[in-house]
Amino acid sequence: MQLKILRLHYKNIRDFRDLDLDFTKATDDLVPNHVSLVQMPNGTGKTTTINLLRRVLAGGAFTAEEVRSFAPTKWSAKTGSFGIDLAVDTRPFNLRIDFDFFAGEAQYFNSKPAMKAGGQDRGHYLPPEIEPLIHNNDRFVNLFVFDGEQARKLLNKDETAADQAIRSIFFLNRLALEKETIEQIRERRRAKSKGVSQATSLQGLKNLQTQLRNLKDTLREHREHEKGFRADVKRIESAIKGKEAERDALLSSHEDITEKNNLLRSEIELAEKDLIERTRLALSHIRKPSNFSPSMRDDIVSLGNQMAILKLPKATSAEFFNELSERKICICGRPIGEHEKDSIQKNSHEFLSEENIGILNAIKTHVRGLPQYEGVNVFLEQVATLKQKRDIARQKRDQLTAKLDPAAASRAATLRDEISSLTHELADKNEQLNFLTTTSKDLGLTPKDNIPLCQAKILEFETRIAEVTGTVRFERKAAIVEAIIDQTIEDSMRLLKERIVAKTNERIEKFLQHKEVSIAGIQDSIQFAKKGGVSEGQTLSVAYAFLSTLFENSPCQMPFVVDSPAVSIDLAVRREVSETVPKMFRQMIVFIISSERPGFMVGMDKQKEVQVYTVYRDTKPGSAAMNVSTDRKFFDEFQSEDDKPKSKGAR
Amino acid sequence: MQITPEVQQAISRAVKKNGQSPQFELRFRKFFENLITGNYRHSDLEELINAVETDDEDDQEED
Numbered sequence: 001m002q003l004k005i006l007r008l009h010y011k012n013i014r015d016f017r018d019l020d021l022d023f024t025k026a027t028d029d030l031v032p033n034h035v036s037l038v039q040m041p042n043g044t045g046k047t048t049t050i051n052l053l054r055r056v057l058a059g060g061a062f063t064a065e066e067v068r069s070f071a072p073t074k075w076s077a078k079t080g081s082f083g084i085d086l087a088v089d090t091r092p093f094n095l096r097i098d099f100d101f102f103a104g105e106a107q108y109f110n111s112k113p114a115m116k117a118g119g120q121d122r123g124h125y126l127p128p129e130i131e132p133l134i135h136n137n138d139r140f141v142n143l144f145v146f147d148g149e150q151a152r153k154l155l156n157k158d159e160t161a162a163d164q165a166i167r168s169i170f171f172l173n174r175l176a177l178e179k180e181t182i183e184q185i186r187e188r189r190r191a192k193s194k195g196v197s198q199a200t201s202l203q204g205l206k207n208l209q210t211q212l213r214n215l216k217d218t219l220r221e222h223r224e225h226e227k228g229f230r231a232d233v234k235r236i237e238s239a240i241k242g243k244e245a246e247r248d249a250l251l252s253s254h255e256d257i258t259e260k261n262n263l264l265r266s267e268i269e270l271a272e273k274d275l276i277e278r279t280r281l282a283l284s285h286i287r288k289p290s291n292f293s294p295s296m297r298d299d300i301v302s303l304g305n306q307m308a309i310l311k312l313p314k315a316t317s318a319e320f321f322n323e324l325s326e327r328k329i330c331i332c333g334r335p336i337g338e339h340e341k342d343s344i345q346k347n348s349h350e351f352l353s354e355e356n357i358g359i360l361n362a363i364k365t366h367v368r369g370l371p372q373y374e375g376v377n378v379f380l381e382q383v384a385t386l387k388q389k390r391d392i393a394r395q396k397r398d399q400l401t402a403k404l405d406p407a408a409a410s411r412a413a414t415l416r417d418e419i420s421s422l423t424h425e426l427a428d429k430n431e432q433l434n435f436l437t438t439t440s441k442d443l444g445l446t447p448k449d450n451i452p453l454c455q456a457k458i459l460e461f462e463t464r465i466a467e468v469t470g471t472v473r474f475e476r477k478a479a480i481v482e483a484i485i486d487q488t489i490e491d492s493m494r495l496l497k498e499r500i501v502a503k504t505n506e507r508i509e510k511f512l513q514h515k516e517v518s519i520a521g522i523q524d525s526i527q528f529a530k531k532g533g534v535s536e537g538q539t540l541s542v543a544y545a546f547l548s549t550l551f552e553n554s555p556c557q558m559p560f561v562v563d564s565p566a567v568s569i570d571l572a573v574r575r576e577v578s579e580t581v582p583k584m585f586r587q588m589i590v591f592i593i594s595s596e597r598p599g600f601m602v603g604m605d606k607q608k609e610v611q612v613y614t615v616y617r618d619t620k621p622g623s624a625a626m627n628v629s630t631d632r633k634f635f636d637e638f639q640s641e642d643d644k645p646k647s648k649g650a651r
Numbered sequence: 652m653q654i655t656p657e658v659q660q661a662i663s664r665a666v667k668k669n670g671q672s673p674q675f676e677l678r679f680r681k682f683f684e685n686l687i688t689g690n691y692r693h694s695d696l697e698e699l700i701n702a703v704e705t706d707d708e709d710d711q712e713e714d
C-alpha cells in the first residue's frame with residue numbers, strides 16, 4: 001500500500017494568493033513524479049508549507065493565534081485555505097483546511113475515495129489503511145514530512161524520537177494502546193459485575209462459593225425434613241383413618257345408631273371444610289386496617305384527603321418542569337407561550353418535595369383506591385358459628401357411644417382420645433410442612449426455614465457466582481494478553497533495533513563513503529559509535545539512512561517530504577545524498593533554496609523522474625503574490641536575494 | 652498486509668512463554684494485522700481475551 005501526495009493548493013495563505021503545486025506526471029494524474037524539487041526562497045512559506053502539510057495529514061485543532069498566523073500580510077483576506085490531493089494506491093481523496101482569519105477558526109474538509117468529484121464532508125478523514133498510522137500521530141507524520149529539526153531529534157540523547165519512530169512505523173505503539181482498551185473493558189465488566197455482586201476478587205468469589213455450599217447443605221436438610229414430615233403425615237392420616245374405621249365399626253354394630261353416626265360424620269366434615277374457608281376469608285380481611293371498624297376507615301380516608309397535592313421528589317423531577325416549560329406544546333396538547341412558561345417555572349415548586357415524599361405518595365395512592373368498609377365481624381361470627389356447629393356434632397357423635405355395651409363404649413372413648421391426639425399431631429406436622437414448603441411471603445420466613453426461599457437464594461448466589469467467576473476469569477485472561485503485548489513489544493524492539501542498526505550503518509557507509517561515522521545502537525535516540533561531535537551534514541546523512549531503513553519494511557510506503565536537505569552538507573556529501581536518498585523512497589518532495597543547488601543537482605540529475613518547480617514572488621507592480629514555474633532553465637538560474645550566498649542578480 | 656518478521660518472531664515467543672497454543676498465536680497475529688490495516692472492530696480485543704486458555708478454566712466451571 002502506497003500513500004501519494006498529488007497536489008497542494010494554497011489560497012490566501014501568507015504570500016500565496018492562489019497557487020497550485022501539481023506533483024503528478026503529465027501522463028497520469030494519479031501518479032506523482034518520483035522526485036519533485038520545489039525551490040522556494042527563504043521567508044516565502046517553506047516552513048509554513050511543511051507545518052500545514054503535517055497538520056492537514058495528522059489532523060488536530062488549531063488555536064486562534066495559529067489560524068491568524070497563516071493570514072496574508074501583504075493583502076487583506078478574511079478567509080483562506082490549504083488543500084492536499086492524495087491517493088492511497090489508485091484511490092484519490094483530498095483534505096482541506098479552511099481558515100477564518102477573522103474568527104480565528106479552522107475547519108477540516110475531506111472527500112472520501114468513494115465520493116464523486118466535488119463531494120466534500122466536514123471533518124478530518126483518512127482511509128482506514130493509513131488512519132491508524134497517521135491520524136493524531138504527529139510523531140509519525142514528522143518522520144516523512146521531515147526537516148533538520150527532526151533529524152537532530154533522532155540523534156539527541158534527551159529525545160525519544162528514534163525509539164518512537166520504530167514503535168510508530170511497526171505499529172507497536174498502536175498495539176500498546178490496546179492495553180488501555182483492556183483496562184477500559186475490565187472497568188466496564190467490574191462495574192457490570194458489581195450490579196450483581198460487590199465481590200469481584202478471587203477472595204470475594206471464594207466467600208460466595210462458601211455461602212452457596214452452606215445454602216445447598218441447608219436445602220438438603222430441608223428436603224430431608226420435608227420427606228420426614230410427609231411420611232409422618234401419611235402415617236398419622238393412616239392411623240386416624242384406621243381408628244375412625246374401628247370406631248365406625250363399633251358404632252355400626254348397633255343398627256339404630258349407624259345412620260345417625262353417618263349423618264353426624266358428614267355434618268362434622270362439612271363444618272370443618274366451611275370452617276377452613278371462612279377462616280381464610282376472615283384472615284384476609286383482618287389484614288386491612290380499614291376493615292377494623294368504620295371509624296378507622298374514615299380516619300384513614302381523612303388522612304389521605306389532608307395530603308392535598310400529589311408531590312414529586314425534587315431531586316429527580318425539577319428538571320421535568322424546566323424541560324416542559326421549554327417545549328412549544330404542553331403534554332395536554334395546548335401551546336406553551338411565554339406566559340405559560342413563566343407559570344410552569346413559578347408554580348413547579350408546589351408540586352415538588354424532598355426525596356422521601358415517595359413513601360407518602362404511595363400511601364395516598366393506596367388510600368384513594370380504598371374499597372368500601374367491609375366489617376370483619378361478620379366473618380368472625382360466621383367462623384364462630386361454624387365451630388360451634390362442628391363441636392355440637394362431635395358431642396352428639398360421642399353421645400352415641402352411650403348406647404354401646406361398656407367394653408365397646410370404653411374402646412370408643414379410647415379411640416376418640418387417640419384420634420383427637422393424632423389430629424393435633426397431624427395439624428402440627430402439616431403446619432411444619434407448610435412452613436417448609438409455602439410460597440407465601442407473609443409469614444416472615446427465611447431461607448433457613450423454607451425450601452422455595454432457599455432455592456431462590458441458591459439461584460441468586462449461582463447467578464452472582466457465575467458473574468464473578470466470569471469477571472475473575474476475564475481478569476486472568478486479560479492479564480495474559482497484557483503480558484503477551486508487553487513481551488511482543490519488548491522483543492520486537494530489540495530485534496528491530498538490531499536489524500535497523502546494521503542496515504543503517506550499511507547505508508551510512510554508502511552515503512558518506514567512509515567508515516568514520518556509524519551508529520552503535522538505538523536507545524531512546526540513535527547512539528553514535530564515534531566519540532566526540534558530528535557535523536550537521538553527518539547528522540542529516542545518518543537520519544536519512546535511519547529513516548530509509550525504517551520505511552523499507554514499513555507496512556505502508558510513505559512519500560518522503562523534506563525541507564532543506566542539503567543546506568548544511570558539504571558538496572561531496574550533497575552529491576551522495578541527492579543520488580542515493582531518492583532511491584529509498586517511491587515519492588520524494590524536496591523543498592530547497594537556491595544556494596542548495598550546487599552539488600545537490602548533480603545527484604538529482606542522475607534520477608530518472610525529476611520535476612522542478614520554482615516558486616517566486618511576482619514582481620509586477622501592485623502584486624506581491626507567489627507564482628510557480630516548472631521551467632528547468634528558470635529553476636537553474638533562479639537566485640533569491642534572501643538566500644545565501646548573496647544573489648548575483650540573476651533569476 | 653504482512654507483519655514484519657521480527658515482530659512475528661516476538662509474537663511467537665511471547666505467546667509460547669505465556670502458555671498459549673499455536674491457534675492462539677494465529678489469532679493474535681490476525682488481531683495485530685487488523686490493527687495495522689484498520690480493519691479493527693471494537694469487539695476484536697474482547698474476543699481475543701476470551702480466546703485465552705487458562706489452566707484453571709475446568710476447575711472454575713466445575714464450581
